[in-house]
Amino acid sequence: MNTDFICISQNKITEASGHFMAGKQWLSYRGETTVCQDEQGVLLLFGYVHNQDFNATPAYWLNLLQHDNEQLLAAANMLDGAYNMLLLNKSTGHCSLITDRLGCHRLYYYQSADAIWFSTDLAYIATKAGPSHFDRYGLMETLHFRWLTGQHSLIENVKKLPHAAVVQLQAGKPPALEQRFGLLPARKTQADKTPEAHADAVQQLLCTNIVSSVKQTDRVAVLLSGGVDSSVLLAICCQLKLNVIAVTPVHDNHSNPELETAKQFARELGVEHRIVPVKDDMLEPLFCDTVQRLAGAPRSHSAISLLYIMRQLAGEFDKVLYGEGADTLFGSRAVKHFTRRYQKHLKLKRLMRVLPGSELIVRLLPSGSRFKKLADFDVQQDTISSIKLTLQPATEMALADDVRLDSSAILRQLNTDSAVFTNFDSAVRYVKQVVFSSDVVNHFFEMSRLAALYDLQLVNPFVCWPVMYYASQLPDEYYLGGDFVKPILRKIGEQFYTPKLMYLPKFGFPVPHKHWLDTSLNKLSRQAVTFFNVPEVWAEDTEMIWTLTGLYLLAVRADMAPCRLTNGVN
Numbered sequence: 001m002n003t004d005f006i007c008i009s010q011n012k013i014t015e016a017s018g019h020f021m022a023g024k025q026w027l028s029y030r031g032e033t034t035v036c037q038d039e040q041g042v043l044l045l046f047g048y049v050h051n052q053d054f055n056a057t058p059a060y061w062l063n064l065l066q067h068d069n070e071q072l073l074a075a076a077n078m079l080d081g082a083y084n085m086l087l088l089n090k091s092t093g094h095c096s097l098i099t100d101r102l103g104c105h106r107l108y109y110y111q112s113a114d115a116i117w118f119s120t121d122l123a124y125i126a127t128k129a130g131p132s133h134f135d136r137y138g139l140m141e142t143l144h145f146r147w148l149t150g151q152h153s154l155i156e157n158v159k160k161l162p163h164a165a166v167v168q169l170q171a172g173k174p175p176a177l178e179q180r181f182g183l184l185p186a187r188k189t190q191a192d193k194t195p196e197a198h199a200d201a202v203q204q205l206l207c208t209n210i211v212s213s214v215k216q217t218d219r220v221a222v223l224l225s226g227g228v229d230s231s232v233l234l235a236i237c238c239q240l241k242l243n244v245i246a247v248t249p250v251h252d253n254h255s256n257p258e259l260e261t262a263k264q265f266a267r268e269l270g271v272e273h274r275i276v277p278v279k280d281d282m283l284e285p286l287f288c289d290t291v292q293r294l295a296g297a298p299r300s301h302s303a304i305s306l307l308y309i310m311r312q313l314a315g316e317f318d319k320v321l322y323g324e325g326a327d328t329l330f331g332s333r334a335v336k337h338f339t340r341r342y343q344k345h346l347k348l349k350r351l352m353r354v355l356p357g358s359e360l361i362v363r364l365l366p367s368g369s370r371f372k373k374l375a376d377f378d379v380q381q382d383t384i385s386s387i388k389l390t391l392q393p394a395t396e397m398a399l400a401d402d403v404r405l406d407s408s409a410i411l412r413q414l415n416t417d418s419a420v421f422t423n424f425d426s427a428v429r430y431v432k433q434v435v436f437s438s439d440v441v442n443h444f445f446e447m448s449r450l451a452a453l454y455d456l457q458l459v460n461p462f463v464c465w466p467v468m469y470y471a472s473q474l475p476d477e478y479y480l481g482g483d484f485v486k487p488i489l490r491k492i493g494e495q496f497y498t499p500k501l502m503y504l505p506k507f508g509f510p511v512p513h514k515h516w517l518d519t520s521l522n523k524l525s526r527q528a529v530t531f532f533n534v535p536e537v538w539a540e541d542t543e544m545i546w547t548l549t550g551l552y553l554l555a556v557r558a559d560m561a562p563c564r565l566t567n568g569v570n
Contacts, residue, residue: 003124004031004046004105006086008095008171009115023093025171027086031120041090046120047083047105048457050213054079061087065096065166072166073181077101077465080213082448082458084120086169095169101182102463103163103441104448110158114172118161122153122295123558129157132558139551139563140403141410146389146547147299147442150413154296154554163441164415180415182465184433184472187425198478199491202330202470206236209464210321218318220244223309224265224273225509226258228489228502229323231265233461235496237321238269245272247313249305252280254512261504268497276312278305283520288553293449297550299442301513307450314454322447325440325463328432329471331485334386338431339480342424345377379421380411383431387438395541398534398566414438429472514542521549528552533564 007013007028012021016028018035020042027042034045034056041058055061055075064072065087082104087096099107109118110129119125126132138152153160161167164182167175193201210233214220222234224246237244246266250256259275266273278286286304291297298304313320328335352358352375365372384407391399414437421427440463448458461467471479474488481487484503493502517525528548529539538544555563 003121004033004084004107004119005029005121005124006044006046006118007115008118008169010171011114013115020088022088022090022095025093025095027088027095029086039090042088044086044088045083046086047081047100049079049081049083049085050457050459051078051080052212052215058087061085061098062089065089069179073179076164076166076181080209080460080464082452096178097161097167097169097175099161099163099165099167101164102444102448102460104444104458106163106445106449107161108153108158109161109175111172111174116169116171116173116175122155122158125158126155126558129155132156132560134551134555134560134563137403137405140405142297142551143399143544143547143565144388144405145410145438146297146543147438148296149387149410149438154551155558162413162415163437182415182468183417184429184436185469186429187473192475195478195487195491198474198488199495202467202488203236203492203495205464205467205470206232206461207240209461209467210236210240210242210459213459213461213464214242214319214321216242218243219316220319220321221247221313221317222321223306223323224248224262225323226256226260226262226265227323227506227509228486228493229326229462231262231497231502232326232489232492233321233323234265234271235269235493236461238271239496245274247274247276247309249276249278249309249511251278251305251512253515254510256510257505257507261501264501265497268501274312276305276309278308280516280520282308283516284524287516287521287524287549290450291550291553292557293453294446296554297547298446300446301511301546302509303446303450304516305511306447307453310450310454310456313456317456319457319459320447320451321459321461322444323462324443324447325436325460326486326489328436328440329462329468330474330489331479331481331487332432332435333485334435335428335432336480336485338382338386339424339428339476341374341377341382342379342427345374346424348374379427379430380408383434384411386431386435389543389547391544392537392541394535394537395544398538415441432472513546517542517545517549524552525549531555531562533562534566 009026012026013028017030020027029044036043036056036058038058041062043058076098083100084105084107085098107118108122108125109116110125117128133156135152135156138154151159164180165177166179168178169175220242224230224234234246248262286308290303290307362372362375414434416433451458478488490502525545531552532548
C-alpha cells in the first residue's frame with residue numbers, strides 16, 4: 001500500500017508525483033490518487049468512494065463549496081467509503097478538503113513555517129516533524145480512552161484532521177474547520193408502523209446500499225460473528241445473489257460462545273463458511289504488525305484476529321462486509337442503560353420538587369449511594385463514562401495524569417452538535433452520536449486500515465446515510481426493545497433463518513485478549529511495564545496493560561526515549 005502524501009506549500013515540493021499551482025501556493029501530492037480536472041478546478045481523491053454514481057466533477061463540488069452549505073452537507077452525507085477528497089479552485093487558489101464520515105482514511109498533518117504536510121501514515125509525517133516524542137495530551141487521552149478522540153495524535157507536533165469534516169487549507173496556516181456532517185438527525189414525529197413494516201423498509205435500504213457499493217462481479221466476504229448484524233448482512237447478500245462467503249475466526253484456548261450459532265446461520269443459507277484458526281504462536285508477530293499498521297495500540301482486541309483474516313482473504317476477494325455500527329443505530333445496550341438511568345433521574349427530580357427537604361437529604365447521602373447518583377445524573381458525565389476504558393481503581397489512582405483531561409473539551413472534539421439537552425429525545429440522540437463518533441468511527445478506521453493493506457475494501461452497509469436517517473426516526477419501543485435489543489434487525493432475520501436462532505443470547509465478538517497478555521504477549525507486556533516505569537499492579541489491569549504494550553511497540557519503532565508515567569513506584 002502506497003503512502004498518501006499531500007503538501008500545501010509556498011514552494012514547489014520536488015519529491016511529489018504531481019503538482020498544481022494556484023494563487024501563491026503549490027499543491028503537491030503522491031500516492032494512490034484519482035485526479036480529475038476541468039476549467040474551474042482540480043479534484044484529488046485519495047482512497048475510494050463506494051457509490052457507483054459518485055460525481056467526480058470538480059465544478060460540481062466547488063459550486064457546492066461556494067454557494068450552498070445545505071446541499072454540500074447532503075452530498076457529503078451520501079458518500080460512502082474510505083477517502084479524502086481535496087478540491088483546488090484554479091481561479092481563487094482556495095483549497096478545501098472533505099474527509100470521510102468514518103475516519104477510515106485518517107489524515108495526519110504537520111505544519112512548518114511555509115507549508116502543511118498531510119499523510120495517512122503517521123510514521124511518514126513524524127519524519128517531517130523531527131525527532132519523535134510522545135504528545136503528552138494524546139498519550140493521556142489514549143490511556144483513558146484507548147483511542148484518540150480529538151485532534152491530537154500520539155506524536156508530538158503531529159495533529160489529526162477530524163472525520164466527517166469540510167476543512168479549508170492554506171500554506172503556513174493551520175487547517176480551518178468549516179463544517180461537520182454525518183450527525184444523526186433529530187427525530188421527527190411520524191405515524192407509527194408495525195415492526196414488519198419497519199423491517200421491510202430497513203431491509204430495502206440495506207439492499208440499495210449494498211447494490212450501490214458492491215458490483216455483481218465482486219468477490220465478497222462477510223465477517224460472520226454469530227450475532228444479529230452480520231447474519232442479516234449475509235442473508236441480504238444471498239438475497240442479492242452476490243458471490244459471497246462467510247468467515248469466522250477461532251482462537252486457541254478459547255471457546256467462542258457464538259461459533260455454533262454462526263455455523264448454523266451459514267448452514268441455513270447454504271453459504272460456504274470458512275473457519276480461520278488463530279493460533280497462540282501467531283499472536284506476538286500479529287500484534288506487532290497490527291501496532292505498526294495502526295501506528296498505535298489497537299482499540300479493538302479483535303483487530304489482531306481481523307488482521308490475520310484479511311491476510312487470508314488477500315488476492316481472492318474484493319470487498320469485506322462488516323456489521324459494526326448497527327448496535328448504535330438499531331439498539332445498543334449501552335444506550336438502553338443510559339435511557340433507563342436518565343428516566344429514573346427525571347422521575348426523582350420531579351419527586352424532589354414536591355417533597356420538602358429532599359434536596360438537603362440527598363446532599364447528605366454518601367457519594368456512592370444510588371439515590372445520590374441518580375439525583376446528580378449529568379448527561380455529559382454519564383456519556384463520557386460510556387466511552388472510557390474500564391480501569392481498576394488502583395490504576396486510576398496511580399495514573400500520573402499531569403495533563404488534566406477536560407471531559408467537556410473531549411466531547412466538543414467529537415462529531416456532535418451543541419450539547420443542549422432540552423428533552424429526553426435530544427439527550428438520547430447526543431449519547432448515540434458520541435458513541436458513534438468515538439467507538440464506531442475508530443473501529444472502522446482500524447478495520448479499513450488493515451483491509452487496505454491487502455487491497456480489500458471495507459463496506460459498512462449499516463452506516464450509509466439513508467439507513468442512519470431511518471434508524472434515527474425509530475420509536476423507542478423498536479430501538480430499545482423488550483428483552484432483546486435490535487428488534488427490527490431481528491425481524492429482518494426471521495425472514496431468512498429459523499426464528500429461534502435470531503433470539504438466542506448474543507455475546508458479540510469475543511477474543512481471549514487476557515489469555516494473550518498472560519501467555520503469548522507476556523514478554524512484550526513486561527517490557528512495556530519497564531519502559532513506562534509503571535507499578536506492578538498495572539500489569540494486573542488488562543485494559544491498561546493492553547494499551548501500554550501497544551504504545552511500547554510504537555515507541556520502539558519510532559525510536560522514542562523511555563517515557564515515565566509515574567514517579568517512582570513499585
